[in-house]
Amino acid sequence: MSNFTESNGKTLRHTRADVLAAAMKILDELGLPDLTMRRLAATLEVQPSALYWHFANKQTLLACIADEIIDRAKGIGVGLDWKAATRAEAESLRNALLAFRDGAEVVSSTLALGLGANQAQARLTKALTGGGFDAATAETAAAAILHLILGQVWHEQQRIQADSLGVVSGTAAVTPEHAALGLPSNQAFELGIALLLEGLEQLAHTRNNLGTV
CATH class of the missing domain: 1.10.10.60 (Homeodomain-like)
Incomplete structure (x- = not known):
């Protein structure tokens, strides 16, 4: 004090x-x-x-805000398989970002500068390791999922803000439930996560088969 x-x-x-x-x-x-x-x-x-x-400066303050936003994401339940656990973490992180105006932009800039918000990727990595992937694969996949989350929420928050100011082009209004590429934002998010997880599982399967040849 x-x-x-x-x-x-x-x-x-x-x-x-x-x-x-x-x-x-x-x-x-x-x-x-x-x-x-x-x-x-x-x-x-x-x-x-x-x-x-x-x-020390504004960026340090923003880094602490980013950490606080991530910390407010609810933890996943026990007993979930790796896909369900990863989906739960991804959804929890998305909700935490959406809970604050410009939350995705704050967290994204903090990560880009290497100043904080590292727990976001760490939590995703932990969930993915439950699938038996090696550390490098789990970390890379976690980064890809995190980029999807940040990009989707950032886009959603920008569109919502633009709509509230009346500057969205076209006739379709943008709401939290309808903000991404003409699809309800939650559907676009869930489809993206599903594609990444299914692709990761298929990649692991292919690698395992090649290893037995």
Whole structure:
């Protein structure tokens, strides 16, 4: 916990968790473009420089937000086969991203810069290893599934936002239930995951057969 002393002599006490919670509220209500350190400082009634007690820069803050979003994904149940477990993890991650405005963009940028959100791929990898795949295959497949999740949710969130602003071209309105390529977004997502998992299983089968020749 840090003491933030303003120019008027007023001292406020905010924890790192307080700053993070305020940032996530701004993100959810206004979107990523409006999540600035200046706006965050104004919300907490401190000078912008006070925020750097807890976060070195905005990207570090966004990385912590990304980790928090991923952490809120519910864990899968026990006793599932590898396909069901992977689907459950993928759906849980998708729901976590959708729970926050611009959630996919925040997590994607954090991963691209190598600053955090690593648990997303780790959870998918763990689920995939239940299928008996070697570590390299499981990690690569997890990355492919994660890219599908991030891309699909990012697209969905952009379309929903555009529709809310009235700037979507064409006559079809875009809603959370109908946001991707003319299909309900959940159907497009489920089909993509199914194709990846079935393809992975077929690849493993082919490799096993070749290994016996």
